[in-house]
Amino acid sequence: MAQDYSYAGSDGPDNWGGVCAAGIQQSPIDITGTTEAEAIMPAIAWQTADAVELTRNSLNFTAHTDAGALILNGTRYDLIQFHFHSLSEHTVEGEAYPLEVHFVHASEDGNLAVVGVFYEEGEENAELAALWNAIPAAGETGNVEGLELTNFLPSSLDGYRYSGSLTTPPCAEIVAWTVLSEPLEASEAQIEAYQGLFGDTARPVQPHNRRFVLEND
Template identity: 40%
Template structure:
């Protein structure tokens, strides 16, 4: 009888241990899922202050020394003319497809003809997207929005052109794109290709600020070459509102400069 009791107790203990192990496994799976790279956002619980906690690959967001965006204080900018970090922009009218990736509206290049050259190295445009309010600041002030044109070279190195956007006249160059803004991230955007003349979109004044920074979204990769135009472009109040109805706030706060140089290149 005692043997049966011991046998029952052993079987019961084994079942309990298996149940505990299964529960721990489920808990581990939940933790892994909850910290998925796609779970970052601009909300408080998974926003910019928490990006480094969400995934080990995001540690640069908190430990990096050359993070973006930054505040550009005009009196502290180094005027270099074209002697350092010389760049050339080669844009033309080309088609793009749109998508809502859950963090912004992104226009994806369908050709490789748009490119820039920085210090004799070519970077091809892969996509451009928008933030509101602007991520970079000029003298401590944000603009209504900011446009980022993201490029990469043959080795995967990145270069981004930033355009400040202020409320003003309707931007006719982006009008067709704005009429087709995908409001739901479950919808990858229409198959229609929106032809946009990026060269015409650039400001008339070609003065730029250049510095070494990072991506402004996880994983916050550094060694990104930034070129930010001083003169903003314009969008109408209705155009800005249309974007903000989809993304009310999708900007990362400014990061420490850490004694980096900001060079001003004037045409």
């Protein structure tokens, strides 16, 4: 499917218009200047996904699944898809990770809660291997069976919370962001394989504009 935006050139992030340019709660951000707070993290309930469908366009691929949900501030958000970015879109004290995954959940009223997980270079990751092997050609679909989604969570669920937006056009400011602080591992070959297929898929960090970034205490 043709895209009306890109990550470079005349259609790159500097030229994304609309809310992307005019919004005041845009994502991603550099995670810095955090405020410690208690009991801010969502309750995540992911399951084994019997079947995950992968779709691909000219920029990236998306994994579609409904095998999970989270509860945030008393509201249920159902998992609808997840996708990756490289380098990481969020940075921590100005430092980027080589890879970041975003798990997108939607509530009945159309708002979104997204969980971001970083990857650092290390051991080969079995879940990524299963996904990478199923990435289809552009415009086609692929499938992965029996993917254990809880393996995409680090041992610690501590992290950061803030109000933000989609990181691609239309950049709607409807996202409650959770970014976990402990990274998972992916091998150098896996990181290079993603980058070889898709290149740079990270929007530059955006101004905080006086938003609070809460850090789980």
